[in-house]
Amino acid sequence: MSYSPTYNEVGKRIRLSRILRNDRAVVFAFDHGVEHGPSDFPPEHVNPRVILEKVVDAGVDAIMMLPGIARITWDIWGNKTALIVKVTSKTNLRPKDERLLQSPFGYVEDAVALGADAVAATVYWGSQYEDLMLQRWFTIRESAETYGLPCLQLAYPRGPAIANRYDVEIVRYGARAAAESGADLIKTYYTGNLETFREVVRAASGIPVLMSGGPRREKEIDFLRDVWNVIQAGGKGVVVGRNIFQHKNPKAMIKAVKAVVHEDKTPEEAVKLLEQ
Numbered sequence: 001m002s003y004s005p006t007y008n009e010v011g012k013r014i015r016l017s018r019i020l021r022n023d024r025a026v027v028f029a030f031d032h033g034v035e036h037g038p039s040d041f042p043p044e045h046v047n048p049r050v051i052l053e054k055v056v057d058a059g060v061d062a063i064m065m066l067p068g069i070a071r072i073t074w075d076i077w078g079n080k081t082a083l084i085v086k087v088t089s090k091t092n093l094r095p096k097d098e099r100l101l102q103s104p105f106g107y108v109e110d111a112v113a114l115g116a117d118a119v120a121a122t123v124y125w126g127s128q129y130e131d132l133m134l135q136r137w138f139t140i141r142e143s144a145e146t147y148g149l150p151c152l153q154l155a156y157p158r159g160p161a162i163a164n165r166y167d168v169e170i171v172r173y174g175a176r177a178a179a180e181s182g183a184d185l186i187k188t189y190y191t192g193n194l195e196t197f198r199e200v201v202r203a204a205s206g207i208p209v210l211m212s213g214g215p216r217r218e219k220e221i222d223f224l225r226d227v228w229n230v231i232q233a234g235g236k237g238v239v240v241g242r243n244i245f246q247h248k249n250p251k252a253m254i255k256a257v258k259a260v261v262h263e264d265k266t267p268e269e270a271v272k273l274l275e276q
């Protein structure tokens with residue numbers, strides 16, 4: 001007897017395929033307005049419409065943003081780019097020791113209403129608030145499952161017992177925990193080289209791993225090398241913000257990252273797209 005998938009299995013498969021194009025993804029991370037504040041953006045990109053027009057025009061596969069910004073920019077990305085709605089966040093206006101907690105920042109139903117292809121939520125593994133974030137993660141995941149929405153987990157180890165959040169043992173622990181907590185996509189830190197990131201991919205146990213961009217690299221070639229290493233290590237792409245919107249030419253930067261992720265170009269070949 002042939003197996004008939006459930007409605008939500010079909011929905012998840014179709015939505016995931018809109019993000020992972022041929023099993024790879026270049027996602028623009030755009031939740032910084034809350035996570036870091038408007039000071040993260042150069043003056044010309046404080047207006048969300050300006051930067052979103054550039055990244056959509058450059059052909060990014062998906063945009064990850066909070067519901068409120070998706071609402072006011074839908075005409076730019078609608079029917080052109082996949083949408084990942086992040087439903088947790090926090091501000092740096094909080095007292096320092098309360099910044100290791102991600103709070104609800106919208107609901108899975110908001111993502112469904114916006115026509116999202118996935119929801120995203122952060123878990124700071126190792127935080128003193130890990131328990132609370134896990135409760136929130138499983139509530140989000142349960143609701144997303146009902147609607148056939150894949151869940152992207154930003155698996156960010158950080159907390160009082162973690163000395164170096166980029167250490168491979170720490171990052172791969174977070175990736176494994178994300179896989180065990182039912183993430184359909186995992187976004188985590190780059191561990192500095194191909195060999196260690198391969199360990200992270202292995203720990204993710206088959207769940208696609210995407211690299212979080214991190215602070216802007218001084219040289220574009222260094223960022224493109226990191227992206228290339230992630231792909232060579234078995235990662236499936238990137239979810240990147242600052243290395244795009246803090247760059248003087250975000251469109252060219254997206255195209256260079258796409259060349260590495262989708263066309264297997266080397267960093268040296270891809271960086272030439274920035275010189276045109």
Ligand SMILES: O=P(O)(O)OC[C@H]1O[C@](O)(COP(=O)(O)O)[C@@H](O)[C@@H]1O
Nearest residue numbers: 029031032035212213214240241242
């Ligand atoms: O690691 P930090 O400094 O808390 O930054 C969190 C930010 O990094 C991201 O996870 C990825 O964006 P970046 O490429 O700018 O690092 C964002 O989604 C989030 O706002």
